[in-house]
Amino acid sequence: MTAVENQGQPSSAAPAIELKGISKAFGPVQANKDISIRVMPGTVHGIIGENGAGKSTLMSILFGFYKADAGEIFINGNLTQIPDSQAAISAGIGMVFQHFKLVQNFTVLENVILGTEDGAMLRTSLSKARTELERLSEEYELHVDPDELIEELSVGHQQRVEILKALYRKAEILILDEPTGVLTPAEADHLFRILDNLRAEGKTIILITHKLREIMHITDTVSVMRRGEMTATVKTAETSPEELAELMVGRKVLLRVDKAPAKPGKPILEVSNLQVTDEDGVKRLKGIDLHVRAGEILGIAGVSGNGQSALLHVLGGVTQATGEVKINGTPLPLTGPKANGRTRREAGISHVPEDRHREGLILEFSAWENMAFGYHHDPAYQSGLLMNNKAIREDTVKKMELFDVRPPIPTISAKSFSGGNQQKLVLAREIERDPDLLLVGQPTRGVDIGAIEFIHQQLIELRDSGKAILLVSVELDEIMSLSDRIAVMFDGKIMGERLPSETNETELGLLMAGMSGEAA
Amino acid sequence: MDLETLLQVLDSTIRLATPLLLACLAGLFSERAGIFDIGLEGKMLAAAFFSGAVAYTTGTVWLGLLAGIAASLTLSGIHGLASITFRGNQLISGVAINFLASGMTVVIAEDWFRQGGRTPSLVGDARFKPIELPLSGIDIPLIGPIYTDLISGHTILVYLALLLVPASWWLLYRTRFGLRLRAVGENPAAVDTAGINVTGLRFAAVGICGVLCGIAGAYLATALQAGFVKEMSAGRGFIALAALIFAKWRPWHALVACLLFGLLQALSLRPDVVTAMTSFDVPVQLLDALPYILTVVILAGFVGKAIPPRAGGEPYVKEQ
Numbered sequence: 078m079t080a081v082e083n084q085g086q087p088s089s090a091a092p093a094i095e096l097k098g099i100s101k102a103f104g105p106v107q108a109n110k111d112i113s114i115r116v117m118p119g120t121v122h123g124i125i126g127e128n129g130a131g132k133s134t135l136m137s138i139l140f141g142f143y144k145a146d147a148g149e150i151f152i153n154g155n156l157t158q159i160p161d162s163q164a165a166i167s168a169g170i171g172m173v174f175q176h177f178k179l180v181q182n183f184t185v186l187e188n189v190i191l192g193t194e195d196g197a198m199l200r201t202s203l204s205k206a207r208t209e210l211e212r213l214s215e216e217y218e219l220h221v222d223p224d225e226l227i228e229e230l231s232v233g234h235q236q237r238v239e240i241l242k243a244l245y246r247k248a249e250i251l252i253l254d255e256p257t258g259v260l261t262p263a264e265a266d267h268l269f270r271i272l273d274n275l276r277a278e279g280k281t282i283i284l285i286t287h288k289l290r291e292i293m294h295i296t297d298t299v300s301v302m303r304r305g306e307m308t309a310t311v312k313t314a315e316t317s318p319e320e321l322a323e324l325m326v327g328r329k330v331l332l333r334v335d336k337a338p339a340k341p342g343k344p345i346l347e348v349s350n351l352q353v354t355d356e357d358g359v360k361r362l363k364g365i366d367l368h369v370r371a372g373e374i375l376g377i378a379g380v381s382g383n384g385q386s387a388l389l390h391v392l393g394g395v396t397q398a399t400g401e402v403k404i405n406g407t408p409l410p411l412t413g414p415k416a417n418g419r420t421r422r423e424a425g426i427s428h429v430p431e432d433r434h435r436e437g438l439i440l441e442f443s444a445w446e447n448m449a450f451g452y453h454h455d456p457a458y459q460s461g462l463l464m465n466n467k468a469i470r471e472d473t474v475k476k477m478e479l480f481d482v483r484p485p486i487p488t489i490s491a492k493s494f495s496g497g498n499q500q501k502l503v504l505a506r507e508i509e510r511d512p513d514l515l516l517v518g519q520p521t522r523g524v525d526i527g528a529i530e531f532i533h534q535q536l537i538e539l540r541d542s543g544k545a546i547l548l549v550s551v552e553l554d555e556i557m558s559l560s561d562r563i564a565v566m567f568d569g570k571i572m573g574e575r576l577p578s579e580t581n582e583t584e585l586g587l588l589m590a591g592m593s594g595e596a597a
Numbered sequence: 598m599d600l601e602t603l604l605q606v607l608d609s610t611i612r613l614a615t616p617l618l619l620a621c622l623a624g625l626f627s628e629r630a631g632i633f634d635i636g637l638e639g640k641m642l643a644a645a646f647f648s649g650a651v652a653y654t655t656g657t658v659w660l661g662l663l664a665g666i667a668a669s670l671t672l673s674g675i676h677g678l679a680s681i682t683f684r685g686n687q688l689i690s691g692v693a694i695n696f697l698a699s700g701m702t703v704v705i706a707e708d709w710f711r712q713g714g715r716t717p718s719l720v721g722d723a724r725f726k727p728i729e730l731p732l733s734g735i736d737i738p739l740i741g742p743i744y745t746d747l748i749s750g751h752t753i754l755v756y757l758a759l760l761l762v763p764a765s766w767w768l769l770y771r772t773r774f775g776l777r778l779r780a781v782g783e784n785p786a787a788v789d790t791a792g793i794n795v796t797g798l799r800f801a802a803v804g805i806c807g808v809l810c811g812i813a814g815a816y817l818a819t820a821l822q823a824g825f826v827k828e829m830s831a832g833r834g835f836i837a838l839a840a841l842i843f844a845k846w847r848p849w850h851a852l853v854a855c856l857l858f859g860l861l862q863a864l865s866l867r868p869d870v871v872t873a874m875t876s877f878d879v880p881v882q883l884l885d886a887l888p889y890i891l892t893v894v895i896l897a898g899f900v901g902k903a904i905p906p907r908a909g910g911e912p913y914v915k916e917q
Binding site for chain 1: 770771772773774775776777779780783784786787788789790791792793907915
């Protein structure tokens with residue numbers, strides 16, 4: 078497939094950025110294949126693609142992290158060499174990484190001047206930066222206290238510092254890599270206002286994201302990447318989310334989740350006054366009350382770090398807690414040696430952890446070994462004193478085929494599978510145990526669109542077969558489309574419960590930010 | 598306890614705190630840049646030997662000092678190469694340097710001087726001499742003796758070490774270099790994306806560490822004592838590390854921590870004073886052990902939460 082150039086802007090001005098024939102390989106993996114793209118000044122240009130499509134590699138080349146094997150970079154029409162970040166900065170390129178590059182115990186001001194100090198003494202740089210920062214924050218609604226330490230700032234404010242850093246370095250071209258992944262909806266809206274202001278001032282913005290909604294909302298032009306290639310560049314106004322999804326995946330994708338109304342039965346999980354204090358003495362859960370009935374999905378919405386992980390850990394038997402948890406009317410042990418993952422599984426709870434790399438899988442181990450974790454006591458997996466490895470392998474193949482894990486080879490290590498297939502492995506292990514209650518955290522984090530569709534269908538099928546599901550996700554879209562009821566967590570408490578049909582993102586966003594339901 | 602005894606104890610506190618302070622500041626620069634250095638001990642020992650040997654051979658203490666710094670810098674270079682360039686484990690590299698110095702100094706000393714692994718005693722210009730500050734001996738009650746006996750009469754290296762405290766503070770908190778150095782120990786990715794060379798910055802820090810350790814070692818052999826003896830660093834590198842944690846990686850606090858350790862070492866030299874003060878017959882062995890006991894207590898984390906530089910001990914690998 079050849080790259081399609083952006084013919085959209087009939088302008089006499091040179092493109093702010095033009096890439097011609099960029100290729101980059103890491104060993105046998107061709108991360109970028111002959112990529113060409115033109116980004117016009119004063120526009121927001123979206124780059125969209127699945128994980129591993131090569132978006133980040135391309136931007137790293139532009140920011141001087143990697144050297145391209147072939148190809149040329151033109152900035153404002155001039156051929157430019159970008160051997161390192163310093164060169165990128167001098168060329169007027171600023172980058173806001175997905176994981177912020179800030180020094181946590183430095184002030185905002187110190188972070189802004191780092192690397193671009195005037196002279197060997199700090200005093201003059203700091204006072205100059207202070208005035209400049211005031212001007213920039215006024216101009217672009219980028220308000221932050223210059224003397225605050227980074228570690229005291231919210232994630233949204235830290236992101237503003239990253240943008241200020243780029244602007245302070247006189248960046249005319251701003252690259253943002255997955256900027257909304259960690260933001261509340263309100264913070265994301267504010268970010269888009271900032272981007273609007275920047276565009277109005279003539280800055281050029283490249284927005285890398287996998288969220289179709291953001292692309293449709295803010296960009297002027299959008300380029301789609303698939304497997305290292307640029308498959309299309311289109312004007313945003315002339316395309317649709319469905320078309321973009323198809324371009325990303327290479328086939329038609331169902332973006333909406335089709336589901337019948339829930340037919341909830343008796344309560345499966347009943348939680349009352351659940352409290353957790355962590356090792357540092359911080360209260361993670363401050364009295365949680367909730368219930369999940371058979372045949373329904375309870376979605377827990379919230380910005381990450383507000384106690385959702387603690388909730389999953391307690392219910393999954395990973396951490397100890399106080400309060401009461403009943404499953405099918407029987408209380409579960411919350412403290413002592415009985416409060417562990419095995420007794421939870423025996424009680425009919427399966428757990429798909431939030432972080433599949435750290436908690437869901439052992440990446441170095443093979444798929445079949447991973448399939449036995451947590452269920453290694455299963456008599457079907459035993460033969461006398463020894464593990465019946467053959468039986469486990471056969472069982473693994475069966476489950477891999479049921480869940481469309483590709484390739485369905487049980488002997489290759491978990492780390493060799495793509496994110497989506499790793500997640501399907503974990504889901505296959507937990508769902509096929511026929512649990513009464515499935516705990517599932519971030520089921521589609523780092524999973525490509527095609528696999529998301531499959532995973533959502535599996536969860537709906539499980540619900541329709543009369544099982545209870547507790548779903549934790551930071552993706553509000555996912556919560557809205559899958560849940561039968563939505564509970565919003567903030568600061569270790571449930572802020573409120575809503576029906577998806579009777580609420581909207583604004584209301585949930587306010588609850589997620591800790592505002593009470595009445596104010597919404 | 599009379600004023601004279603007190604001044605004697607404090608005077609020896611300063612002398613004994615000096616090598617600790619130099620090593621502690623050395624560690625501070627290295628660790629603030631994200632390179633853990635448990636090889637302070639080995640670098641001091643190597644510097645002590647080479648400064649003693651060269652001072653004896655040439656009869657000039659300044660050449661001895663330079664030789665000590667060169668020896669320590671060489672070991673720093675090895676540590677830098679292993680932990681920065683080749684991204685090796687910083688603890689293992691530090692342990693290796695300690696073993697290397699411990700064995701090498703004795704073997705070379707035996708080969709060169711045939712005195713059982715020590716250098717001959719240093720005399721005359723081969724040793725740093727106390728400096729009598731102007732106006733010492735001035736006859737004012739209280740202030741006179743304090744000035745003459747406590748403040749005046751130390752070697753140049755003692756005054757240098759004390760001056761290095763404000764100098765380090767100023768360098769770390771008031772200059773561009775200091776800002777970058779502290780940043781690279783906290784988040785090297787932030788430094789890298791700001792267009793600054795992480796490797797160069799870390800080597801600079803390790804280099805400063807080498808120079809300061811070199812001075813510390815030379816002080817041991819050519820100022821505190823007259824010549825090198827086997828294992829003469831006697832765990833001071835590790836005590837300096839404990840002081841560094843106690844000081845939470847801050848220069849002024851490092852001074853206080855090192856003076857505390859120096860005081861404990863000074864007291865162990867004067868059991869009579871301790872006995873007089875406590876009216877107990879405190880065993881000398883216990884006094885000798887005190888600095889090390891305090892070290893263990895500090896390293897075990899009994900002094901409150903000390904947060905080391907966040908990127909400490911981690912080689913920097915550019916993520917994609």
